[in-house]
Amino acid sequence: MKVAMTINGTSQQHEIEPRVLLVQFIREVAGLTGTNVGCDTTSCGTCTVLLDGESVKSCTILAVQADGAQITTIEGLAEPGTLHPMQEAFRENHALQCGFCTPGMVLAAVSLLQENAHPSEQEVRSALEGNLCRCTGYHNIVKAILAAADAAEVPA
Amino acid sequence: MIPASFDYRRAASADEAIALLTENGDDAKLLAGGHSLLPLMKLRLARPSVLIDISRLADLSYIRADGDQIAIGALTRHHDVEVSELLAREVPLLPAAAGQVGDPQIRHRGTIGGSLAHGDPASDLPAVVLALGGSMVVRGPGGERSIPATEFFAGFMETALAADEVLTEIRVPRLEGAGWSFQKFNRRAHDWAIVGVAAVRRGAGSGANGGGAGVALVNMASTPVRATAVEEALAGGASATEAAAHAADGLDPPSDINATPEFRRHLAQVLVRRALEEAGA
Structure with missing residues (x-):
């Protein structure tokens, strides 16, 4: 069936099978491979994207369910060649090691600050419960998110 | 996959x-x-x-007061339950538990009706609706009917919903200042409860919602289940500790990678005691 959504401001209209997952649509149909697939079971959060501004796990949504939605992936957070303040905070605070979980972490963090602009450290840690970092680099990820919250308003 | x-x-x-x-x-x-x-x-x-x-049926996503009850549309997301000011004021047990379902991403998509209709004994919200003494409004070809939560969970991941019925609304009584607690025991963030407890304690004979306590358990049977032995002990004047000793009475809890049935019985007793104490036994 025909599915149309906007990914990072660009309209994507494609004929797909209803069983295609949103993450497949993003990676394989739209060709945006910044969104990683980790566990594929709604656990690790690596495939997190923003759907109409809110963090979701794109491995557990059918692309047809996102028909008409606005999707933001890691590629769409900032203009090419620039960094979103959350990406900047991750870089400043060494909040990544292997980097595999990073796109999901950054988008989960952006969604968090939209709901809670000035979270406590505990609130940040709770909000990341759906994002796993197997390098176990959580400490600097939390630091980066708190720094981004301190620094400024974080735009979507 | x-x-x-x-x-x-x-x-x-x-x-x-x-x-x-x-x-x-x-x-x-x-x-x-x-x-x-x-x-x-x-x-x-x-x-x-x-x-x-059915996820686009916006008219099934709402939270509103209706007399001495709160009506929640079946397609209301966990996130919307979690941040509802009306629920925080009137039935704080429900948003407290909804805020512990899965993780933020899951709560942005998962719905209260979906969770209840799925009927998983390991999920949090069925026990909450049981403890509250809530009910489900379902609609089928012949019209609408209301099913008390106590009659809704029929077997392992089976409910009283007929194959041609849709769960449209969840109704829960206002807590009217009653004490409450939600206890969720797991070893890792984001996991299902190994055992969970939802408890409500009302003063004897208080108001339209009836008196007494409602206590329900997560992951202690093949269905979400009410801890009736605990409720009866409390009604008979038992203390929190005395009543909690009956938490696993008559139950056959599951065995899995996380816990033996014996450990689950122990957890249920400890968590029910904590829940009753927090709810003001």
Whole structure:
């Protein structure tokens, strides 16, 4: 069936099978491979994207369910060649090691600050419960998110 | 992993969803947030040939006061329950528990109706609705009926919903200042409860909602289950500690990688005691 959504401001209209997952649509149909697939079971959060501004796990949504939605992936957070303040905070605070979980972490963090602009450290840690970092680099990820919250308003 | 092939139908109304269910029978499943169903479909543990998407039925997403009850549309997301000011004021147990379902991403998609209709004994909200003495409003070809939570959970992941019925609304009584607690025991963030407890303590004979305590357990049986022995002990004047000793009475808790039945019985007793103390035994 025909599915149309906007990914990072660009309209994507494609004929797909209803069983295609949103993450497949993003990676394989739209060709945006910044969104990683980790566990594929709604656990690790690596495939997190923003759907109409809110963090979701794109491995557990059918692309047809996102028909008409606005999707933001890691590629769409900032203009090419620039960094979103959350990406900047991750870089400043060494909040990544292997980097595999990073796109999901950054988008989960952006969604968090939209709901809670000035979270406590505990609130940040709770909000990341759906994002796993197997390098176990959580400490600097939390630091980066708190720094981004301190620094400024974080735009979507 | 992707699910096996299915026909995708998008319902424009609850009535259309009922018509599609009637037409397709047991081969059809309703899709709301999809966060219980899609993982099962990816693992081929569920293989519906028709998926009826009801997630766009905005008129089934609401939280409103209705007399001495709060009515919650079945498609209300966990996130919306979690941040509802009305619920925080009137039934704080519910948003407290909804805020512990899964993780923020899951709560942005999963719905209260989906969670209840899924009927998983390990999920949090069925126990909460049981402890509150809530009810489910369901609609089928013959009209609407109300099912008390105590009669809704029929077996392992089975409910009293008929194949052609749609869960449309969840009704819970206002707590009217009653004490409450939600205890969830797990070893890792984001996990299902190994055992969980939802408890409500009302003063004896208080108001329209009736007196006494409501205590229900997560992951202690093949269905979400009320701890009736605890409730009876409290009604008979037992202390929190005395009543909590009956937490696992008559129950046959599951055995899995996380816990033996014996450990679950122990957990239930400890968590019920904590819950009753927090709820003001």
